[in-house]
Amino acid sequence: MKVLSKLQRYGLAAISCGIALAVAWPIDAPASCFLLAVMVSSLFGGLGAGLFSVAVSAIAYEHFFLWRIPSPAHEPAPLLRYTVFLAATLLTTGLMEMKRRAEESRNRAEEDLRQAHSDLARVSRMTTMGELTASLAHEVNQPIAAAVTDANTCLRWLMRDPPVVDEAREAASRTIKDATRAAEIINRIRVLFKKGVPQRDLVDVNEVIREMVVFLRSEAAQYSISVRMDLAADLPHVTGDRVQLQQVLMNLMINSIDAMRDVDGTRDLTIKSEPQENEQIMVSVSDTGVGLPPQQAEQIFDAFFTTKPQGTGMGLRISRSIVESHGGRLWAVGNPSRGTSFHLTLPIKDQADE
Amino acid sequence: MIAPPVAERYFTSMVIQTKAKLVAIVDDDELMRSALQGMLKSVGLASQAFASAEDFLKSGQHQQTACLIADIRMPGMSGLELQAKLNAEHCRIPTIFITAHGDTKMRMQALRAGAVEFLAKPFDDEVLLESVQAALEN
Numbered sequence: 001m002k003v004l005s006k007l008q009r010y011g012l013a014a015i016s017c018g019i020a021l022a023v024a025w026p027i028d029a030p031a032s033c034f035l036l037a038v039m040v041s042s043l044f045g046g047l048g049a050g051l052f053s054v055a056v057s058a059i060a061y062e063h064f065f066l067w068r069i070p071s072p073a074h075e076p077a078p079l080l081r082y083t084v085f086l087a088a089t090l091l092t093t094g095l096m097e098m099k100r101r102a103e104e105s106r107n108r109a110e111e112d113l114r115q116a117h118s119d120l121a122r123v124s125r126m127t128t129m130g131e132l133t134a135s136l137a138h139e140v141n142q143p144i145a146a147a148v149t150d151a152n153t154c155l156r157w158l159m160r161d162p163p164v165v166d167e168a169r170e171a172a173s174r175t176i177k178d179a180t181r182a183a184e185i186i187n188r189i190r191v192l193f194k195k196g197v198p199q200r201d202l203v204d205v206n207e208v209i210r211e212m213v214v215f216l217r218s219e220a221a222q223y224s225i226s227v228r229m230d231l232a233a234d235l236p237h238v239t240g241d242r243v244q245l246q247q248v249l250m251n252l253m254i255n256s257i258d259a260m261r262d263v264d265g266t267r268d269l270t271i272k273s274e275p276q277e278n279e280q281i282m283v284s285v286s287d288t289g290v291g292l293p294p295q296q297a298e299q300i301f302d303a304f305f306t307t308k309p310q311g312t313g314m315g316l317r318i319s320r321s322i323v324e325s326h327g328g329r330l331w332a333v334g335n336p337s338r339g340t341s342f343h344l345t346l347p348i349k350d351q352a353d354e
Numbered sequence: 355m356i357a358p359p360v361a362e363r364y365f366t367s368m369v370i371q372t373k374a375k376l377v378a379i380v381d382d383d384e385l386m387r388s389a390l391q392g393m394l395k396s397v398g399l400a401s402q403a404f405a406s407a408e409d410f411l412k413s414g415q416h417q418q419t420a421c422l423i424a425d426i427r428m429p430g431m432s433g434l435e436l437q438a439k440l441n442a443e444h445c446r447i448p449t450i451f452i453t454a455h456g457d458t459k460m461r462m463q464a465l466r467a468g469a470v471e472f473l474a475k476p477f478d479d480e481v482l483l484e485s486v487q488a489a490l491e492n
Binding site for chain 2: 145149170171224
């Protein structure tokens with residue numbers, strides 16, 4: 001419904017009543033014509049204009065039509081008709097207003113739903129990021145410590161008598177390199193936190209996998225996990241939201257790392273990508289961790305299901321809904337030897353629901 | 355703990371006059387290796403850097419190393435595992451650990467196994483240099 005100004009709305013009401021009056025006079029049908037005017041006014045003008053037209057109609061009806069045909073005294077019919085007319089106009093105005101309010105609340109609900117979706121996506125990113133905080137603190141501390149050392153070295157060269165400027169210059173350059181590296185690490189986090197609308201771009205999934213492996217490198221090193229990538233060359237690009245796909249891969253890889261933390265024996269994290277028939281690609285994330293009892297293979301995707309003391313239980317649930325919104329599937333299978341493999345398929349053509 | 359600004363500190367003329375004693379650096383982070391080598395050079399010490407504990411052991415340098423500066427968390431063999439290995443071979447190299455994850459339990463473990471010092475990153479390089487000097491003079 002277009003938003004009309006107050007003047008336009010009341011003007012509309014007045015004009016409708018005017019037209020109604022002009023039409024009603026010759027055909028002597030005030031009730032129908034004014035009722036029409038009231039309907040038009042409240043439908044297009046809102047509650048205020050509707051009530052205004054009710055008032056104008058009531059006055060016009062009373063003035064021009066009520067006693068037009070003289071009736072015997074104590075004849076209730078014209079007055080009754082008038083009363084019924086008033087009731088009808090007020091009811092009409094009321095109904096129109098209710099319809100308008102219902103529409104408004106439905107629009108608001110749709111908007112709230114859209115907002116909730118985007119908030120959920122952001123929270124899921126933060127949850128995943130919360131899990132990475134310790135690893136990132138470690139990673140960013142390295143270049144900062146190196147910068148402090150290099151800057152002190154620079155000063156030490158300058159405090160010699162005479163100062164050794166060449167060495168000092170080298171040390172200062174190293175300091176800049178260190179600080180730049182720290183900034184790069186921080187930047188990587190910022191990209192994942194950005195609040196944005198889901199994009200639909202062509203995404204090279206192999207590149208996303210490589211990025212996530214680099215991102216989680218120190219986390220994996222911390223638990224002496226060796227990471228292997230078995231990526232198909234010329235893997236077709238997928239239409240989807242790059243940041244969301246990064247999230248899914250990060251979630252799967254963190255889960256694998258967590259599953260292997262306390263395990264004896266080899267700790268291998270393998271990520272494989274390959275094209276499939278029927279225009280799909282498949283990505284598999286496998287670990288040699290604690291493994292999965294078969295009855296839990298579906299349960300782990302439930303909201304709030306977690307085996308971690310600090311877990312939120314939302315990671316896999318959100319990952320699956322992201323994959324499904326891209327038109328793919330995500331599922332888990334226990335490995336025959338040891339550990340679990342997560343498989344996800346993604347269509348090459350855009351089959352995502354909006 | 356980060357060192358206070360230079361103006362308030364007293365830089366000893368730390369040009370350590372010793373025989374050509376080799377300091378070994380083991381850290382998987384390239385920036386850290388360059389920083390430590392630069393630091394040692396500025397006090398007149400020769401050093402050799404290794405990207406992993408395995409590289410260090412494979413090089414055979416551990417026989418001539420007079421002091422070892424090592425990170426703890428590394429892919430592959432950790433710093434503590436390296437220490438254990440050297441102890442097992444009766445290769446008593448004075449070791450200084452530097453790490454971004456410095457919890458007290460780890461510190462106790464390292465010191466008990468014979469480490470000279472255990473520092474958290476970012477470290478005060480004066481403290482590190484004093485430890486290196488102490489290690490070299492023994």
